[in-house]
Amino acid sequence: MRTGFILGVDLDGVCGDHATAFRYVVAKERGVDPASIPDQQTWNFTEWGLDRAGFEELHRRAVLEHRMFRTMPVVAGCAEALWRLSDAGVSIRIITHRLYTNWGHSVAVSDTVEWLDANSIPYRDLCFMGEKTDVAADAYIDDAPHNVSALRAVGAPVLTFSQPYNLDVEGPRAEGWADAEQWVLDEINRTGRAVETPLKLATNPVSRLSPSLAQEGEPNHFEDASG
Numbered sequence: 001m002r003t004g005f006i007l008g009v010d011l012d013g014v015c016g017d018h019a020t021a022f023r024y025v026v027a028k029e030r031g032v033d034p035a036s037i038p039d040q041q042t043w044n045f046t047e048w049g050l051d052r053a054g055f056e057e058l059h060r061r062a063v064l065e066h067r068m069f070r071t072m073p074v075v076a077g078c079a080e081a082l083w084r085l086s087d088a089g090v091s092i093r094i095i096t097h098r099l100y101t102n103w104g105h106s107v108a109v110s111d112t113v114e115w116l117d118a119n120s121i122p123y124r125d126l127c128f129m130g131e132k133t134d135v136a137a138d139a140y141i142d143d144a145p146h147n148v149s150a151l152r153a154v155g156a157p158v159l160t161f162s163q164p165y166n167l168d169v170e171g172p173r174a175e176g177w178a179d180a181e182q183w184v185l186d187e188i189n190r191t192g193r194a195v196e197t198p199l200k201l202a203t204n205p206v207s208r209l210s211p212s213l214a215q216e217g218e219p220n221h222f223e224d225a226s227g
């Protein structure tokens with residue numbers, strides 16, 4: 001029996017709330033209330049009046065000046081679900097296309113790594129690449145319709161993380177991280193891989209990498225280990 005299971009996880013729109021982060025940047029740049037900007041409905045932000053060049057310029061400022069990759073809100077339940085899967089023997093492989101332009105790679109990469117730590121997201125591999133089909137994972141979670149299609153075209157199991165711009169994509173899909181976690185466990189079962197049943201964690205997993213993020217009153221796991 002094959003053991004181990006590699007989960008390929010996208011960042012923007014799956015682990016990080018890219019739409020909210022980018023909306024605040026666009027609002028600030030335009031000097032308007034973020035609430036006045038409608039929800040993102042399309043992959044290309046056409047409802048925000050952005051063409052390709054307009055999007056790229058705003059995105060450049062979002063990354064380099066507003067440091068969006070360091071400050072982006074995390075999607076609810078992401079770190080907890082990934083820690084439980086990691087504890088169950090799943091190897092987390094983050095795959096992101098954040099280097100798709102010619103500028104700011106140092107900021108984009110370092111802010112991404114800082115963000116992953118600050119939000120206590122576990123991972124064993126970090127891939128900055130666009131061709132997700134070239135990443136040898138056993139299953140994938142992504143929000144981009146073109147990535148889901150490309151992965152399915154090569155027979156890779158992929159879960160669509162629901163966003164307004166991917167509602168036309170056929171299932172399976174997740175409405176949040178609870179769904180995503182269950183899909184991964186089902187996928188492991190389906191493939192007959194040997195991974196352990198998730199343990200009920202004694203400590204909040206999100207406190208593991210950043211003790212300062214631990215909720216008040218929660219035991220410090222570093223002290224627990226030494227004492």
Ligand SMILES: [Mg+2]
Nearest residue numbers: 010012013143
């Ligand atoms: Mg994405």
